[in-house]
Amino acid sequence: MTKTINIVGGGLVGSLLATLLARRGMRVRLIERRPDPRSASAYAGRSINLAMSDRGLRALSLAGLDDDIRAIAIPMHGRMMHDQQGSQTYQPYGTEGQFINSVSRGELNKTLLSAAEREGVELVFSAACTHVDFDNAGATFACGDGSTLKVEGDVLFGADGAFSQVRGRMQISDRFNYSQSYIEHSYKELHIPADQTGGFRIERNVLHIWPRHSFMMIGLPNPDGSFTLTLFLAHKGPVSFEQLTTSEQVQAFFDEYFPSAVPLMPSLLEDFATNPESSLVTVRCSPWVVNDRVALIGDAAHAIVPFYGQGMNCGFEDCRVLMECIDVHGDDWASALREYERLRKPAGDAIADLALENFVEMRDKVADARFLWRKKIEARIHAEYPSKLIPLYTMVTFSSDIPYNEALRIGREQDVMMEQIMSIPSVIADWTSAEAQAEIRAVMETRPDIVIASGSPRQR
Numbered sequence: 001m002t003k004t005i006n007i008v009g010g011g012l013v014g015s016l017l018a019t020l021l022a023r024r025g026m027r028v029r030l031i032e033r034r035p036d037p038r039s040a041s042a043y044a045g046r047s048i049n050l051a052m053s054d055r056g057l058r059a060l061s062l063a064g065l066d067d068d069i070r071a072i073a074i075p076m077h078g079r080m081m082h083d084q085q086g087s088q089t090y091q092p093y094g095t096e097g098q099f100i101n102s103v104s105r106g107e108l109n110k111t112l113l114s115a116a117e118r119e120g121v122e123l124v125f126s127a128a129c130t131h132v133d134f135d136n137a138g139a140t141f142a143c144g145d146g147s148t149l150k151v152e153g154d155v156l157f158g159a160d161g162a163f164s165q166v167r168g169r170m171q172i173s174d175r176f177n178y179s180q181s182y183i184e185h186s187y188k189e190l191h192i193p194a195d196q197t198g199g200f201r202i203e204r205n206v207l208h209i210w211p212r213h214s215f216m217m218i219g220l221p222n223p224d225g226s227f228t229l230t231l232f233l234a235h236k237g238p239v240s241f242e243q244l245t246t247s248e249q250v251q252a253f254f255d256e257y258f259p260s261a262v263p264l265m266p267s268l269l270e271d272f273a274t275n276p277e278s279s280l281v282t283v284r285c286s287p288w289v290v291n292d293r294v295a296l297i298g299d300a301a302h303a304i305v306p307f308y309g310q311g312m313n314c315g316f317e318d319c320r321v322l323m324e325c326i327d328v329h330g331d332d333w334a335s336a337l338r339e340y341e342r343l344r345k346p347a348g349d350a351i352a353d354l355a356l357e358n359f360v361e362m363r364d365k366v367a368d369a370r371f372l373w374r375k376k377i378e379a380r381i382h383a384e385y386p387s388k389l390i391p392l393y394t395m396v397t398f399s400s401d402i403p404y405n406e407a408l409r410i411g412r413e414q415d416v417m418m419e420q421i422m423s424i425p426s427v428i429a430d431w432t433s434a435e436a437q438a439e440i441r442a443v444m445e446t447r448p449d450i451v452i453a454s455g456s457p458r459q460r
């Protein structure tokens with residue numbers, strides 16, 4: 001029997017989910033609070049981009065959209081670190097041919113909505129969910145024209161983001177666990193325009209980082225030659241947004257900490273004054289499924305800080321794994337949703353932890369010589385023993401078969417081993433010497449191959 005599915009939230013995850021369910025023959029309605037971003041009247045501001053990696057692309061391939069997105073993406077092969085004196089250091093993300101992709105958030109959302117429409121999804125815009133009915137997998141919406149919309153179906157998904165209304169209703173039900181924590185840093189988006197000829201003012205195919213220990217700025221390229229910059233800085237304290245209230249203070253701060261970027265940012269003061277300071281939250285909750293019929297997905301289930309560039313990728317992976325669960329369990333949605341939660345909740349918790357840890361790596365460790373030295377040794381060992389060591393970044397970013405929780409576990413074990421290797425005197429003296437290489441080999445030969453628990457549903 002055809003199932004009727006309602007999805008609250010037509011952001012990145014909701015629109016991919018709608019497309020994938022419609023392709024499986026379900027009747028799908030996607031209801032979004034904002035107006036249609038594809039309409040002429042929708043606000044067209046400056047590009048905001050995000051990093052898409054293998055997990056996201058694999059989920060998009062299920063909808064036949066991965067090549068469309070690759071076509072509008074800019075590959076980023078590594079990090080370019082800019083120190084305070086203006087020197088640059090490059091660190092590749094993986095091996096030759098491995099890269100992440102800078103994609104326009106707006107274009108991605110529009111592409112996904114159009115794909116959903118093509119698959120027959122009913123799209124409803126300007127309708128904000130105000131109430132959720134667990135018994136009937138239903139919801140009520142306040143519409144832009146003043147009317148009220150009520151929907152019911154077989155299953156309701158909350159894909160309505162970090163401040164989910166669907167989750168909000170769950171929060172006031174018995175035995176629902178919920179935590180929300182803000183980090184002390186906020187962020188503000190800034191801008192490097194293209195040069196006069198439409199070219200890039202700094203290296204195009206990298207993710208730029210200006211690490212300053214307790215804070216940082218990053219830059220991702222856009223197809224129009226510009227870069228979207230994001231400043232991550234404490235909200236309060238001696239060096240913080242709170243201290244940057246006048247143009248003079250902003251200019252002095254940038255002159256001191258980002259002198260090489262200042263000449264590239266002609267609209268710095270205007271952007272700083274105009275663009276909001278936004279906070280960064282981690283949300284964890286359980287269960288994700290109520291009454292076997294109402295489920296959370298994407299940021300609604302697991303909002304994380306953006307430092308691993310995985311929030312959207314994780315939400316897209318939720319969609320892929322959910323489709324696998326549906327394929328395995330057929331019409332038995334209760335089992336499919338239970339299996340989805342069993343597989344994805346640990347993954348969501350793990351990427352939340354990894355994302356928090358990666359902030360320290362990006363803003364501080366990437367500027368540290370020992371860290372860069374370790375990365376080089378790790379890369380060499382991985383090349384020689386790919387079944388025994390996989391760098392954590394590679395597992396998270398360039399694999400879609402290793403669940404995040406497995407990447408976290410394996411990464412912790414590898415940390416211990418790498419510390420052992422890096423304390424070998426010959427490695428400290430010169431890790432490329434024959435003696436050091438022999439000692440590294442001695443450690444690696446005794447190490448078993450990595451065993452990875454599957455992130456896919458059990459076949460029945």
Ligand SMILES: Cc1cc2nc3c(=O)[nH]c(=O)nc-3n(C[C@H](O)[C@H](O)[C@H](O)COP(=O)(O)OP(=O)(O)OC[C@H]3O[C@@H](n4cnc5c(N)ncnc54)[C@H](O)[C@@H]3O)c2cc1C
Pocket residue numbers: 008009010011012013014031032033034049050051052127128129130159160161162163164165187230297298299300306308309310311312313314315
């Ligand atoms: C600064 C920053 C940088 C990031 N960079 C990356 C990155 O590089 N890579 C990456 O993978 N991830 C990144 N992320 C995370 C990524 O943006 C999110 O994980 C992703 O947008 C989640 O998608 P979603 O559809 O679950 O939620 P959202 O994108 O938040 O979509 C939710 C949708 O629900 C709608 N909605 C909300 N409430 C209601 C309601 N009551 N009724 C109806 N509709 C409603 C909203 O309007 C919205 O359209 C970043 C996040 C931030 C903050």
